[in-house]
Amino acid sequence: MKQSELFTKTLREAPKDEEAVNAQLLIRAGFINKTMAGSYSFLPLGLRVLNKIENAVRNEMNAIGGQEILMSMLHPKALWETTGGWNNIDVLFKVPSRTEKEYALAQSAEEAVTPLVLKHATTYKDLPLAVYQIHWKFRDELRAKSGILRGREFLMKDMYSFHETQADFDKFYAKAKKSYLKLYKSLGLTAKATEASGGAFSQKISYEFMVLTDAGEDDIFYCDKCEFCVNSEISKQNIGEKCQKCGKGVLHRAKASEVGNVFDLSDKYGKDFKLTFLDKNNERKHPIMGCYGVGVTRLMGVIVEKYHDEKGIIWPESVSPFKAHLLRLADPKSKAGKLADKIYAYLLADNIEVLYDERTVSAGQKFADADLIGIPWRLVVSEKTGAKIEVKARNSKKVNLMSYGSLRQIL
Amino acid sequence: MKQSELFTKTLREAPKDEEAVNAQLLIRAGFINKTMAGSYSFLPLGLRVLNKIENAVRNEMNAIGGQEILMSMLHPKALWETTGGWNNIDVLFKVPSRTEKEYALAQSAEEAVTPLVLKHATTYKDLPLAVYQIHWKFRDELRAKSGILRGREFLMKDMYSFHETQADFDKFYAKAKKSYLKLYKSLGLTAKATEASGGAFSQKISYEFMVLTDAGEDDIFYCDKCEFCVNSEISKQNIGEKCQKCGKGVLHRAKASEVGNVFDLSDKYGKDFKLTFLDKNNERKHPIMGCYGVGVTRLMGVIVEKYHDEKGIIWPESVSPFKAHLLRLADPKSKAGKLADKIYAYLLADNIEVLYDERTVSAGQKFADADLIGIPWRLVVSEKTGAKIEVKARNSKKVNLMSYGSLRQIL
The missing domain is CATH 3.40.50.800 (Anticodon-binding domain)
Structure with a gap:
């Protein structure tokens, strides 16, 4: 492409209220434009990068058998009341309408995907299955000061898997974890699978995929000898202590940025919606579900945080707008x-x-x-x-x- | 693809509240799923069709020099107050937040694109230019009973062009019109460029691109000899009368579905935002703008309305999920x-x-x-x-x- 035909120019300055290095550089270089705190537009150069990250994610999800779909972003209030999210999830945008109905703006899509999939998957023969979308999400953030690391709207890959048994879920999780680590590597990032708390509804341990970077919002403790890594919030050990997992290394603290996560949803959503499949014994069962997220716009920001110098961005070849x-x-x-x-x-x-x-x-x-x-x-x-x-x-x-x-x- | 690996199945029945033929067939065949009236999810088969329509639109827009971007969907209230849309556009969703700020959900993107483009295009040397996005829009429809023909959320291509003069705009409009007719033809549709009223803010005549179909929501009068076509709402003639344009044909009435439109925005948005470029005489001028829409999800619905029989859908080859x-x-x-x-x-x-x-x-x-x-x-x-x-x-x-x-x- 000829640069004279590109409508964007490099700008001398980013907006004064822009604190994050990722957004400052991306705005100045003409990759993104700030509509307001937490909402950005993607300009021709930025869209090229976004498409490359998206395609890398898509290829990995297809490789483990994910089927791509695209779910609606406006949900009826009833779906979120059924799961408890309407009153319990503080980042959920609630949208009034002229018909006096209220809608939720998707901040995640368990509420949409569960009834959708179980309309088509009715018996054990249809399981396991995994569907995913690469689509926009909305979150009512109190502070949105991390550029495209934490937006009020952001592009996310969210995959949902449905299983007959916990064992089958565990098998798929191992596959997904491997695929995630491969994905991050292809984008020039090294991520650690980190134990974290299960979020709003789950007592279970979930896993976050963390990239070590000073711009990170999370504190993690990691072992310098084995793969063990844990979010500092739930760690039972302190830094300097011997790693309980391998018994050899010592725990260190680092700042990190989350670039993905996986939740064991167990049978919560099937139970909430009273939805079942027919198992081998002709009995009705709730499926065991998993949820697997990757922040696509966030990844773009993390890459910039990790790869830049005083003069500008240094794109890894796999996501650069041009070679x-x-x-x-x-x-x-x-x-x-x-x-x-x-x-x-x-x-x-x-x-x-x-x-x-x-x-x-x-x-x-x-x-x-x-x-x-x-x-x-x-x-x-x-x-x-x-x-x-x-x-x-x-x-x-x-x-x-x-x-x-x-x-x-x-x- | 092996059909056994497709998680969707054909369904015997569409939801009982689904009145529209397009949605009934698309749901039964497993292309889409209804989240609620006016909001649908796109399943693997449906997403394939959507991607094909999207790519056909993209190719045409690139061919006339459009630069693809992706704009934020959450806009600050202030942008829509500046243009009068906050109080005057009844389909605008207004989203409250925890920070007590209110946001608009994009129902169109003039409010976002004008400041964005004029940050980069500062002199006459940068004009003309056209940017477009293929992105989701939201409209607070009172009734949403036409399936994916008129959704509360829908995928739309919206292009915006910026010009020094009205004459330059007119030249680009002619190019865009030709490109639109070519696009519809490639999708198996014959569209007529129809004179219509200018919408909420414009006194000017706008053009709608109409496909003749019994499922259409609009009434048009068209000449059986020349290209003349007008929305019945603004027609100065009646059916049966001799066409004023060519003087040869006779006006007929037909039901039609809008599959695109173009608005001459004149200098409204530059004026509203007090944004200018520097012209050849070193004077500050508001750009003349045009807006060009194509309903992407709507096109999918119109194609189904036009191409089906009692047994199901009959896809034109160019958009079929498989050949x-x-x-x-x-x-x-x-x-x-x-x-x-x-x-x-x-x-x-x-x-x-x-x-x-x-x-x-x-x-x-x-x-x-x-x-x-x-x-x-x-x-x-x-x-x-x-x-x-x-x-x-x-x-x-x-x-x-x-x-x-x-x-x-x-x-």
């Missing part, structure tokens, strides 16, 4: 200018996603914008580079002169 | 059963989207489901078909025995 940022630092009609056009055409023909900065602005502005936007490979063509291309990785200071052929070896 | 529906009417271990498996593998290898009904249910059930689901090509492999495949188009009664090679000529 290469080609800068033409020459008169369009000069030999170098024409070479830049040619390199752009080559990259397009080779299916390399490239943003081509062919604007008539200063070299300094182009370099500053490239650093702020943070595409992994910066390619410069100027009078000085002759028949070659000056190649620099965003996460390195090293600059190399390369032929197009050599460049293609690394892209 | 072919392969039915195995034989024991899996028999020769015919194994041939069906082989045909399925061939189709997958040839990148033909195919739903494979390999379930152990009766032939009658499989035929009935195939008719209800409405995939364009039904392929049957049974003991009777020998080495060949029985091929039937959903919109025809003719049945042909074909080799796989001949089948590939028509798929």
Whole structure:
């Protein structure tokens, strides 16, 4: 894409009320726009990143047998009264209407998915099954100051699984956990599966997937030898103590950001809605359910928190809006200018996603914008580079002169 | 995809309160699920159709230079007060919050897009520009009885264009109109550009794109000789009269469904928000704006209203969830059963989207489901078909025995 055709520009300043580094950088670089605290719009560059994260999530969920759906966001009050959420979930937006009916705005979708799935899955032969959606959620947050880490509206993947038995649920959970860790790795993140409390309705332990980052809102204790990790709120041990799990390591404290979670819902929702399936013995049973969340917009924010420097964002290749940022630092009609056009055409023909900065602005502005936007490979063509291309990785200071052929070896 | 792996089943009956044919068929065939009147969830088959319509819309908008974005759905009250919408738009959902702030739920996005775009487009050099989103909207409908034709939440493509002059807007409008007619045609629909009133805020004539269908909520008068078409509400002529435009044809009345619209917003939103760009003479000017809508979920409903018979849906190929529906009417271990498996593998290898009904249910059930689901090509492999495949188009009664090679000529 030609940068002159992109309607967004880099901005000198983020809004004064914007405290979070992720939103400051994403706004200044033209990825997002702030409508108000907790609500952001995604601009062409930002939407490209969001789509990439979304597709990575989708591929992982499909790989473990999840079936994609899209559930309504407006729910009748009755569904949330049935489960107790109407009065107990403080972040639930309640929407009045002209017909004097009240609606809930989905902050999660157990209330919608349970009746939906059990209309179609009626016997044990239909189980296990897992459905998921990648859809917007709403939460009435008192404070929304973490940029896209914690929004009043946000994009989330929520999967729900339905099982005959607890054992079958446990098996699926292990599969989902593995798939989550693989997903985060593909996005350039290392996440720890952390024991946490079960939330509003469950006495059970749930798991949160945590990425260690100073911008994190959670405190975790983790073992420096084994995989053990626990939210500090429910830890029975203190930092400095020997890990109870492996008996070898020592517990450390860290700030972390939640990028996913999984809840064992047991048979709560089947019971609440009085919905059952027919088991092998021809008896009516409530399904054992699990819920598996991944914050998609939140992941975008966490990646920026983790990958940036004083000049701007440093996107991991897997989610970058483009793979290469080609800068033409020459008169369009000069030999170098024409070479830049040619390199752009080559990259397009080779299916390399490239943003081509062919604007008539200063070299300094182009370099500053490239650093702020943070595409992994910066390619410069100027009078000085002759028949070659000056190649620099965003996460390195090293600059190399390369032929197009050599460049293609690394892209 | 194997049909046994699809969690949805066809249902004998739609909910009793479901009056609309589109929703009745889509629910029974397992494309959608009703959360409540006006709010539906999209199940795997339905999501496939929605994605296809969405991509057709996206391609057309990209082709005329639209840049895709995704805007927040929660807006601060102040934005809608500035434009007068807070008190004047009766379908606007107003959402209270714990912080005592009130929010509007986007029913359209002029209020969000105007400040957003004019933050980046600051001079005449940045114009014209057009941004669009394919995103969910909310409307507080008093009655929501038309299935997915008129929902309380619905997926819509809304594009907004920004121009220096009225003349430049007119030029872009002509381009958009052409692109709309092309889009509808690609979806199997013939739409008429109909003159209508300008809506809540505009004195100007707007255009609605209407598909003639008995399920339509609008009355239109159209000329049987030329392209003239007008909403009956604002028509200055009556049916039976000679068309004032071409002077040759006669006006007829028809029921129609709106599948898109375009509004000339003039400089209203720039004025309301006191936002300007710098023109060629270095003077501050409000941009001339246009708004261009396409109802994406509505289109899905209109297609079903137009393309169905007493047995079920008849999808146009361009939006069908699958191109072919392969039915195995034989024991899996028999020769015919194994041939069906082989045909399925061939189709997958040839990148033909195919739903494979390999379930152990009766032939009658499989035929009935195939008719209800409405995939364009039904392929049957049974003991009777020998080495060949029985091929039937959903919109025809003719049945042909074909080799796989001949089948590939028509798929």
